[in-house]
Amino acid sequence: MHRGASQTHGNGATLTPRSSAGVTPRHRGAVPGNKARDAAEAIWMGIEGSPSKDAQLRRSRVNGRFMFTVVGLAATVLLSLAVLSNSSTSAASWQFHSPQPDSVVPGRRHRKLEREPGLDQEQFSAGDGDEEQHSAGAGDQEQLSAGDDGGGKVEGGDADTAQDDEGAETEQRLAAGAGSEGLIDSSGAETEQPIDADTQQGAAEAAKEAHTSKQQQQEQQQEQQQQKEQAVAVGEAAAQAAEQSAVQAAEVDTQTAAAQAAEQAAAQAAAAEQAAAAAQAALDDGYEQEQQPDAPGHKAKRRKKSAYHRALERCVTLACLQEAAQQERYKGQFLFPHFFILGWQKSATTSLFHHLKDHPEVLMPVEKEPEFFSYDCGYDARGCPPEMQQEYIEETLHLSRALRHNLNRATFEGSTHYAREGQRLTPNGDTFAASMYKVLPWVRLIASMREPISRYLSMLGHNLDKNTYTCLNKHDSLFKCLELELPWNNYSMPIQSWLDAFPKEQLLLLQYESLTAEDKEAEHLTAVKSFLGVDPKLPAVQLAHSNTRADRLGHAPEGWPMLKWQYERLIEVVRPDVDSLADILTKYGLADANAWVAEWEKAWQTNLDACTPDGKCSIQ
Numbered sequence: 001m002h003r004g005a006s007q008t009h010g011n012g013a014t015l016t017p018r019s020s021a022g023v024t025p026r027h028r029g030a031v032p033g034n035k036a037r038d039a040a041e042a043i044w045m046g047i048e049g050s051p052s053k054d055a056q057l058r059r060s061r062v063n064g065r066f067m068f069t070v071v072g073l074a075a076t077v078l079l080s081l082a083v084l085s086n087s088s089t090s091a092a093s094w095q096f097h098s099p100q101p102d103s104v105v106p107g108r109r110h111r112k113l114e115r116e117p118g119l120d121q122e123q124f125s126a127g128d129g130d131e132e133q134h135s136a137g138a139g140d141q142e143q144l145s146a147g148d149d150g151g152g153k154v155e156g157g158d159a160d161t162a163q164d165d166e167g168a169e170t171e172q173r174l175a176a177g178a179g180s181e182g183l184i185d186s187s188g189a190e191t192e193q194p195i196d197a198d199t200q201q202g203a204a205e206a207a208k209e210a211h212t213s214k215q216q217q218q219e220q221q222q223e224q225q226q227q228k229e230q231a232v233a234v235g236e237a238a239a240q241a242a243e244q245s246a247v248q249a250a251e252v253d254t255q256t257a258a259a260q261a262a263e264q265a266a267a268q269a270a271a272a273e274q275a276a277a278a279a280q281a282a283l284d285d286g287y288e289q290e291q292q293p294d295a296p297g298h299k300a301k302r303r304k305k306s307a308y309h310r311a312l313e314r315c316v317t318l319a320c321l322q323e324a325a326q327q328e329r330y331k332g333q334f335l336f337p338h339f340f341i342l343g344w345q346k347s348a349t350t351s352l353f354h355h356l357k358d359h360p361e362v363l364m365p366v367e368k369e370p371e372f373f374s375y376d377c378g379y380d381a382r383g384c385p386p387e388m389q390q391e392y393i394e395e396t397l398h399l400s401r402a403l404r405h406n407l408n409r410a411t412f413e414g415s416t417h418y419a420r421e422g423q424r425l426t427p428n429g430d431t432f433a434a435s436m437y438k439v440l441p442w443v444r445l446i447a448s449m450r451e452p453i454s455r456y457l458s459m460l461g462h463n464l465d466k467n468t469y470t471c472l473n474k475h476d477s478l479f480k481c482l483e484l485e486l487p488w489n490n491y492s493m494p495i496q497s498w499l500d501a502f503p504k505e506q507l508l509l510l511q512y513e514s515l516t517a518e519d520k521e522a523e524h525l526t527a528v529k530s531f532l533g534v535d536p537k538l539p540a541v542q543l544a545h546s547n548t549r550a551d552r553l554g555h556a557p558e559g560w561p562m563l564k565w566q567y568e569r570l571i572e573v574v575r576p577d578v579d580s581l582a583d584i585l586t587k588y589g590l591a592d593a594n595a596w597v598a599e600w601e602k603a604w605q606t607n608l609d610a611c612t613p614d615g616k617c618s619i620q
């Protein structure tokens with residue numbers, strides 16, 4: 001019947017981005033001072049939560065880069081040693097005959113620096129160059145390590161580039177080694193030729209020399225082989241480091257995406273805020289113009305205030321509101337206030353309140369339950385202290401805000417004690433309901449009613465949770481408490497009083513069980529908004545499930561322990577009131593009384609069915 005799971009109210013689903021910084025980490029390399037990075041990281045930390053995790057990640061990124069740099073440098077040194085140990089011809093050959101991509105030409109980085117005078121040294125060494133700068137210098141070990149200090153996507157790109165270039169560089173080193181080997185072989189072949197040509201002059205010496213030369217060649221080959229192996233090992237280590245770097249960079253990239261999403265959301269929120277401010281400003285402008293219709297060059301964009309509007313502007317008393325209500329108003333202007341949620345307590349009034357306050361044509365009061373007519377006026381709407389009337393009109397209902405909206409928004413409040421006291425007599429003999437009618441005869445009233453035993457138990461739980469007075473303080477058993485109190489908490493008497501005081505068209509009665517049933521909720525909400533004269537399709541959200549006992553307790557409440565005969569007795573206690581209510585519903589044509597009663601009978605039966613065979617029940 002009721003939805004079990006709590007819903008989050010739409011209003012509360014707000015990501016408050018910490019910052020709306022406009023520069024994403026993806027481009028932060030282009031921002032001196034990295035303000036954008038700080039802002040994006042603030043958002044990122046806001047989403048990811050733990051700053052220690054961020055710190056860890058940053059540390060590991062730096063470590064990875066450091067490792068990568070050290071390993072890279074070592075590889076370069078070893079490679080240089082390998083190259084230097086070859087003949088100068090070989091080195092020259094490698095330098096000049098092997099076509100190298102721009103990215104691995106030594107000195108490239110310095111040329112890049114010269115080409116971009118705007119990019120200062122600090123920026124460069126901090127890795128603040130853009131992606132092009134990184135890839136341009138990626139073959140240069142120094143530049144790789146410099147670029148690695150950057151972050152975000154730049155790092156990601158950098159690490160990828162580093163990995164690719166590192167692999168390419170290793171291959172080039174190997175190719176260089178292979179090239180050198182080829183040269184050595186051919187030089188060996190050359191060495192053999194002169195020996196064959198000059199044997200006349202000292203074949204033995206030549207043979208000895210050739211032997212020595214061969215030995216030297218072999219030693220050189222061995223040495224080069226070792227250096228090659230070392231270079232390969234270093235290259236592999238560098239590749240590993242680059243891979244690690246790439247993984248970290250990918251992680252950073254994911255977080256960057258999250259930060260970007262947050263930033264986008266922040267930008268959207270800011271835009272929405274701006275639009276709202278602009279709308280408000282436009283509204284205020286309209287009023288300015290209306291207030292100065294004779295100003296030179298003035299051309300009224302909006303029509304003049306209605307007589308009702310002008311009359312209301314002076315109001316600080318309820319009597320004034322009533323007097324003003326006699327004045328003409330434009331179509332679409334709501335009387336002030338437009339409606340009340342009367343109650344009953346524990347009948348989903350909070351959920352309904354939230355749903356209606358989120359309606360674009362509705363203005364919410366400053367608090368959900370001002371209880372002005374009950375507490376401040378002592379349940380006599382005509383006996384409200386004048387200074388409190390002013391406060392109620394201006395500070396609780398916000399008359400000036402309603403006027404600012406040109407009375408095109410419905411103002412309301414919801415005080416759950418109003419409904420149950422409809423029949424209470426005021427000093428001058430009126431009921432509370434009648435006194436309300438005398439003060440605000442136009443106001444529309446909504447009352448929600450829940451199966452009486454379960455409603456009372458919910459209220460009992462509410463008071464127990466809040467440690468306030470409950471009937472359990474007066475009676476020593478739950479059963480006694482309910483048996484004696486329920487008759488005083490009936491529906492029919494107050495409802496009859498409200499109907500005696502107000503035209504039935506101004507009263508909407510809702511049944512809690514039906515209102516909160518998933519398959520009927522939409523229909524009821526539409527009926528509520530049609531009754532109020534606002535767009536029935538808005539807000540396009542479900543009814544929230546607010547103010548639950550489970551939320552207050554932190555766990556699902558257990559049923560109230562009771563014996564079966566006791567529960568049956570309580571049904572007998574409430575039955576006459578339920579029947580009277582059914583009669584009223586039928587008499588005034590307010591609802592299908594049979595369906596209404598059947599719903600509550602179903603609730604009773606569900607509880608009875610759950611009792612154990614030995615007659616112990618757990619009442620929900």
Ligand SMILES: Nc1ncnc2c1ncn2[C@@H]1O[C@H](COP(=O)(O)OS(=O)(=O)O)[C@@H](OP(=O)(O)O)[C@H]1O
Nearest residue numbers: 002345346347348349350351458516545546548549
């Ligand atoms: N959508 C929906 N579906 C089912 N039940 C709902 C829903 N919204 C509110 N509720 C239940 O209504 C109880 C709170 O009612 P109120 O907000 O009127 O309470 S209060 O008088 O304003 O304190 C409270 O009942 P208990 O949990 O039994 O105490 C809420 O759980």
